[in-house]
Amino acid sequence: SAVSFAADLAAGFREPPVSAWPQAWWHWMDGNISREGIKADLEAMKAAGVGGATILDISGGLPPGPVKTLSPEWFAMVQYALEEAARLGMEISLHNCPGWSSSGGPWIPPEHAMKKLVWTESVLAGGRRVSEKLPQPYAVMGFYRDIAVHAYPSIAGDDFRFEASKPSVTASFAPPEEAAKVLDWKDAVRVPRPTTEAPQYITFAFAEPLTASLLSIHFGGNQWHSLRVALLVSDDGETFREHVRPGTLRPPQGQVTFPTLHSRFVRVQFLSTSEDICRVSNISFSPGFRIPNIAGKSFASLDSNMETGPAPDAASIIAREGIIDISDKMAADGTLDWEAPAGQWTILRFGYTLTGRRNHPTTPEGRGLECDKMSKTAVKVAWDGMMGKIVASAGPLAGKSLIGALIDSYEVGPQNWTDSFRDDFIRLRGYDPLPLLSIVTGRYVDSAEYSERFLQDFRRTISDLFAECYADYFAELAHGSGMQFASEPYGGPFDNLLQGRSADVPMGEFWGGSNNTGNANLAGNIAHVNGRVYAGAESFTATPRNGRWQSHPALHKAQGDNVFSQGVNRYIFHSYAHQPWTVKTPGMTMGQWGFHFNRHNTLWNSYSAWLDYVKRAQFMLQQGRFVADALYVARENTPSSATWSPGLPAGYRGDCCDARSLIEQVTVRDGRVVFPHGMSYAMLIASQTSEVSPALLRKLLALAQDGAVILLG
Numbered sequence: 009s010a011v012s013f014a015a016d017l018a019a020g021f022r023e024p025p026v027s028a029w030p031q032a033w034w035h036w037m038d039g040n041i042s043r044e045g046i047k048a049d050l051e052a053m054k055a056a057g058v059g060g061a062t063i064l065d066i067s068g069g070l071p072p073g074p075v076k077t078l079s080p081e082w083f084a085m086v087q088y089a090l091e092e093a094a095r096l097g098m099e100i101s102l103h104n105c106p107g108w109s110s111s112g113g114p115w116i117p118p119e120h121a122m123k124k125l126v127w128t129e130s131v132l133a134g135g136r137r138v139s140e141k142l143p144q145p146y147a148v149m150g151f152y153r154d155i156a157v158h159a160y161p162s163i164a165g166d167d168f169r170f171e172a173s174k175p176s177v178t179a180s181f182a183p184p185e186e187a188a189k190v191l192d193w194k195d196a197v198r199v200p201r202p203t204t205e206a207p208q209y210i211t212f213a214f215a216e217p218l219t220a221s222l223l224s225i226h227f228g229g230n231q232w233h234s235l236r237v238a239l240l241v242s243d244d245g246e247t248f249r250e251h252v253r254p255g256t257l258r259p260p261q262g263q264v265t266f267p268t269l270h271s272r273f274v275r276v277q278f279l280s281t282s283e284d285i286c287r288v289s290n291i292s293f294s295p296g297f298r299i300p301n302i303a304g305k306s307f308a309s310l311d312s313n314m315e316t317g318p319a320p321d322a323a324s325i326i327a328r329e330g331i332i333d334i335s336d337k338m339a340a341d342g343t344l345d346w347e348a349p350a351g352q353w354t355i356l357r358f359g360y361t362l363t364g365r366r367n368h369p370t371t372p373e374g375r376g377l378e379c380d381k382m383s384k385t386a387v388k389v390a391w392d393g394m395m396g397k398i399v400a401s402a403g404p405l406a407g408k409s410l411i412g413a414l415i416d417s418y419e420v421g422p423q424n425w426t427d428s429f430r431d432d433f434i435r436l437r438g439y440d441p442l443p444l445l446s447i448v449t450g451r452y453v454d455s456a457e458y459s460e461r462f463l464q465d466f467r468r469t470i471s472d473l474f475a476e477c478y479a480d481y482f483a484e485l486a487h488g489s490g491m492q493f494a495s496e497p498y499g500g501p502f503d504n505l506l507q508g509r510s511a512d513v514p515m516g517e518f519w520g521g522s523n524n525t526g527n528a529n530l531a532g533n534i535a536h537v538n539g540r541v542y543a544g545a546e547s548f549t550a551t552p553r554n555g556r557w558q559s560h561p562a563l564h565k566a567q568g569d570n571v572f573s574q575g576v577n578r579y580i581f582h583s584y585a586h587q588p589w590t591v592k593t594p595g596m597t598m599g600q601w602g603f604h605f606n607r608h609n610t611l612w613n614s615y616s617a618w619l620d621y622v623k624r625a626q627f628m629l630q631q632g633r634f635v636a637d638a639l640y641v642a643r644e645n646t647p648s649s650a651t652w653s654p655g656l657p658a659g660y661r662g663d664c665c666d667a668r669s670l671i672e673q674v675t676v677r678d679g680r681v682v683f684p685h686g687m688s689y690a691m692l693i694a695s696q697t698s699e700v701s702p703a704l705l706r707k708l709l710a711l712a713q714d715g716a717v718i719l720l721g
Contacts, residue, residue: 017628017631020627020631021624021627021628024623024624024626024627025627026059026060026097026098026099027059027099027542027630028059028623028624028626028627028630029057029058029059029060029619029622029623029626030057030058030059030547030578030579030580030581030619030622030623030626031058031059031060031061031062031099031101031544031578031579031580031581032053032058032060032061032062032580032581032582032583032584032605033061033062033064033546033580033581033582033583033584033602034049034061034062034063034064034584034586035064035066035583035584035585035586035598035602036063036064036065036066036085036586037066037067037068037070037073037585037586037596037598038066038067038068038069038070038071038072038073038371039072039073039074039075039076039077039082039371040070040071040072040073040074040075040586040588040596041073041074041075041082041085041586041588042588042589043085043088044588044590045586045587045588045589046085046088046089046092046586047092048587048590048607049061049584049586049587049606049607050089050092050093050096050098051096052606052607052612053098053584053607054096054097054098055616056607056612056613056615056616056619057615057616057619057620057622057623058581058584058619059098059099060093060098060099060100060101060411061093061098061099061100061101061584062100062101062102062103062412062414062494062580063086063089063100063101063102063103064102064103064107064108064414064416065077065082065103065106065107065370065371065374066106066107066108066369066370066598067107067369067370067371067374068369068598068599069599070599072371073588076371076373077106077370077371077373077374078106078113078114078373078374078394079373083397083398083401086102086398086401087398087401087402090402090405090409090410091405091409093409094405094408094409098409099409099411099412100409100410100411100412101410101411101412101413101414101491101492101494102395102398102410102412102413102414103413103414103415103416104390104391104394104395104413104414104415104482105367105374105390105393105394106367106370106371106374106375106394107367107368107369107370107374107375108368108369108416108417108419109367109368109416109417109418109419109420110367110378110415110416110417110418110419110420111367111378111379111381111387111390111415111478111482112365112366112367112376112377112378112379112390112420113367113374113375113376113390113393113394114373114374114375114376115376115389115393115394116376116377116378116379116386116389116390116393117377117389118149118150118151118362118377119151119427120377120379120380120383120385120386120389120390121151121362121363121377121378121379121380121386122362122363122365122377122378122379122380122381122420122421122423123360123361123362123363123380123423123425123426123427124308124360124361124362124363124422124423124424124425125155125306125308125358125359125360125424125425125445125448126145126146126152126358126359126360126361127145127356127357127358127359127445127449128142128143128144128145128356128357129166129354129355129356129449130142130143130354130355130357131162131166131167131352131353131354131355132348132352132353132354132355133348133352133353134348134349134350134351134352134353135348135349135350135351136348137345137346137347137348138344138345138346138347138348139343139344139345140343140344141341141342141343141344142157142338142342142343142344142355142357143342143357144342144357144359145357145358145359145361146361147361148361148362148363148364149362149364151361151362152359152360152361153359153360153361153427154335154338154357154358154359155358155359155360155430155442155445156333156335156358156442156445157333157334157335157337157338157344157355157356157357157358158331158332158333158334158335158355158356158358158443158445158446159331159332159334159346159348159353159354159355159356160326160327160330160331160332160353160354160356160446161326161327161330161351161352161353161354162351162352162353162354163296163323163324163325163326163354163451164295164296164297164321164323164324165221165222165294165295165296165298165324166296166352166354167352168294168295168296170191170292170293170294171191171192171292173214173216173218174215175191175212175213175214175218176212176213177190177191177210177211177212177213178210178211178213179197179208179209179210179211180206180207180208180209180210181198181199181200181208182197182198187210190210190288190289190290190291191290191291191292193289193290195289196227196228196287196288196289197210197287197288198285198286198287199278199281199285199286199287199288200284200285201280201281201283201284201285201286202278202279202280202281207277207278208277208278209240209275209276209277209278210275210276210288210291211245211273211274211275211276212273212274212275212276212291212293213245213272213273214272214273214274215272216272217270217271217272218269218270218271218272218274218293219268219269219270219295220268220269220274220293220294220295221265221266221267221268221269221294221295221296221297221298221318221324222263222264222265222266222293222294222295222296222297222298223239223262223263223264223266223276223291223292223293224261224262224263224264224290224291224292224293224294225237225257225261225262225264225276225288225290225291226260226261226262226288226289226290226291227257227259227260227261227262227286227287227288227289228259228260228286228287228289229258229259229282229283229286229287230259230419230421231258231259231309231310231419231421231499232282233258233259233282233283233286234256234257234258234280234281234282235256235257235258235262235278235280235281235282235286236254236255236256236257236278236279236280236281237253237254237257237262237276237277237278237279238250238252238253238276238277238279239251239252239253239254239264239266239269239274239275239276239277240274240275240276240277241269241271241273241274241275242271242272242273242274242275243271243272243273244273245272245273248273248275251266251267251269252264252266252267253279254266254300255313255315256311256313257301257311257313258304258309258310258311258313259309260303260308260309261303261308261309262301262303262311263298263299263300263301263302263303263450264300264301264317265297265298265299265300265317265318265320266317266318267318268295274293276291296323296324297317297318297319297320297321297324297452298317298320298324298450298451298452299317299447299450299451299452299456299459299460299463300315300316300317301313301314301315302448302449302450305460305463305467306424306448306463306466306467307422307423307424307466307467307470307501308422308424309421309422310421310422310499310500310501310647312647314645316456316460317456319456320452320456324451324452325452325453325454325455326446326451326452326453326454327453327454328443328444328453328454328458331443331446331453333442333443334346334355338357342357356445356446356449358445360425362377363378363420363421363422363423364377365377365378365420365421366378366420367420368419368420378420380423380426380427381423381473381474381477381478381500382423382426382428382429382432382470382473382474382477382478383426383427383428383477384477384481387477387478387481387482387485388481388485391482391485395413395485395489398410399489399491406489406490406491407489407490407491410490410491411491411492412486412491412492412493412494412512412513413482413485413486413489413491413492413493413494414494414495415478415479415482415493415494415495415496415497416496416546417496417499417517418496418497418498418499418500418502419499420500422500422501423470423474423501424448424466424470424501426473429441429469429473430442432469432473433465433466433469436468436469436472436473437465437468437469441462441465441466441469444462447459447462447463447466448463448466464644464645464699467501467645467646467647468503468644468645468646470501470646471501471502471503471506471507471646471647471648472503472506474500474501474502474507475502475503475506475507475509475510478507479495479497479507479508479509479510479511480510482495482510483510483511483512486512492512492513493510493511493512493513494511494512494513494514494515494544495507495508495510495511495513495514495515496515496516496517496546497511497514497534498516498527498530498649500647501646501647502646502647502648502649503642503644503646503647503648503649503666504530504647504648504649504650505533505534505537505642505648505649505650505664505665505666505669506666506668506669508530508531508534508538509534509537509538509666509669511534511538511540512540512542513540513542513543513544513578514530514531514534514535514538514540514543514544515531515543515544515545515546515580516528516529516530516531516532516543516544516545516546516576517545517546517547517549517582518545518546518547518548518549518567518571519548519549519550519551519554520548520549520550520554520555520559520563520564520567520603521550521551521553521554521559522567523566523567523570524567525567525570525571525573525574526545526571528543528545528571528574528575528576529574529575529650530649530650531543531544531545531574531575531576532574532575532576532577532634533575533650533663533664534650535575535577536575536634536636536663536687537639537663537664537665537669537683537687538669538685539683539684539685539686539687541630542577542578542630543575543576543577543578544576544578544579544580545571545576545578545579545580546580546582547568547571547579547580547581547582548564548567548568548579548581548582548602548603548605549582549583549601549602549603550582550601550602550603551601552600552601554603555600555601555602555603555604556600557594557604557609557610559603560611561611561614561615561617561618564603564618565618565621568622569625572625572629575634577626577629577630578626578630579622579626581603581605582601582602582603582605583598583601583602583603583604583605584605584606585597585598585602585604585606587606587607587608592608593608593609593610594608594609595607595608596608633686633687634663634687635661636661636662636663636687636689637656637660637661637662637689637690637691638656638660638661638662638663638689638690638691638692638693639662639663639664639665639674639681639689639691639692639693640652640653640662640663640664640665640692640693640694640695640696641664641665641666641667641670641692641693641694641696641704642664642665642666642667642696643667643696643697643698643699644667644696644699644700644701644704645699648666648696650664651664651695651696652664653695653696654693654695662689662693663687663689667701667703667704670704670707671703671704671707674692674707674711675711675714676711676714676715676716679715679716679717681711681716690717691716691717691718691719692708692711692716692717692718692719693718693719693721694708694718694719694720694721695719695720695721696721697720697721698721708720
């Protein structure tokens, strides 16, 4: 009844349950762990008003402690923490592997590690019997499997070798012999960050004018690094004019297609770099049109630039019917024995190898290959290697004090192949991808539109498999062990909303030092549209500048209240570093990161008043159901995330769901758009429909016929 509900609210507000208390990342640093420290840490947390902790065993480059990661002593420490938490009435979660990213360890064998598509190219004269060995694509850690061998009549640029043009190379930042390293792949040139006073560039001079429509630039860095360039041309090597200025490029490869140039002097002008030094390993030009940013469009990188290039000419397009599968003509040792028709032929030998990515940051004992995120078998191997052992040891504590498993920040890069990818693609998309793998190399097949549509299907399949085999299956494993699944579902080749919908505790993050809310609205949004009680956030994460014991509750409260307004109702503080010693302040830290929220902080005994407020606020925010006015539908073309566009007038709020959830779950009741769990909206906004599937169009039509108010973009 309303009376009992009000009474429960009043009682919960006076004495919030532990589930409403804030929690903390509990970083165990470089094996510096002790039973005395575990006991003291948990008792201090409980006394201050922290209801739970998530153990992340990481390395900060500190002197190693006595407890080796994953050793019997380490597992015993985890068990002791669970027992102490049970005694204190607290909740413990664990990151699913050593480090904070992502799901791997030394028990992952190569066959269950992350994989990527690779290929080699050969150009052969036909009209004869070909008998020669095709080069094998490179193998990471010696792991390689063949997929297919395709042949097609060569297109423009296939037989061009840039190094054969023998350009002279000069640079603003290095002598010619150093600058020339961009031609040979053996080393990298170090490009300083350009400034107005010190512009940076590499200039290529040719004996005969270069004809080119494609620039490829390979450079180092992680998924957050970036590079912006302009391409300039000159008739005399003195006066240059801009030919093209592409969008932002990301590692490992930027591929730019542009209107054909014909010039003796070509300059790559560096406009900006995300780092002080950008390591460029190769720059090349080629005639013929290719798909721009093919690395990002095939999820070989996490570059989200999906812009199309200039229309390719007929000489740069492969006819689909001209592609021949000659896989059965290649022997196991790579020797091709083929009666080639007349003409010039390009041979593509496709295979897959490992990405080589490893979990991090962790101790040497905890480091190993990342599991294949598109294989349930591999994810189960990853689970069994650490979490399965902890659950087995926990016994009745699983689901009591051991309440959660976490996938934290996804920072292990892309993956675009798995053993069963062909079958999975056919199951999810309804046609065979193998005849069209030439598109993944950056070549157009039939037309630009057809090729881009295939790449959308290619990415969509990868995103669907990440959700199905990684997030959804991980949730199944956690639930089977009596635990909840917490996830930060962003940063990968994802449909973020689909990746996060299986999480019991969807999470975002925000950093201290300002009033920003980070991506707290993503966590709140995912909780709303999936009927979740909790929306978490890695809270008040701090850079060295803002985390050096300078923060205090008055600063945290204003920012934290702003985060509450975005839908978050559970803080997970970053960071409580485990304090293994009995020494006084400052004790252990997570290196220079976080706001050093631990029992050795001199403010520790002054946190309780703020934390009491947080408990009550979180308890109230965990009740009832969010009220929103409009439901947005995210775009189907991945990578994608929540988009609230066009914006609503002041005073109105909206949520965003992925297309699959809309298709599978949403109905109309009394003119309102509703989910089975009760969330409802006055209108549906489908503005991200420049690329849309027939299934989504059919669903929108059905909702409209049932009386939904729909705004189409």
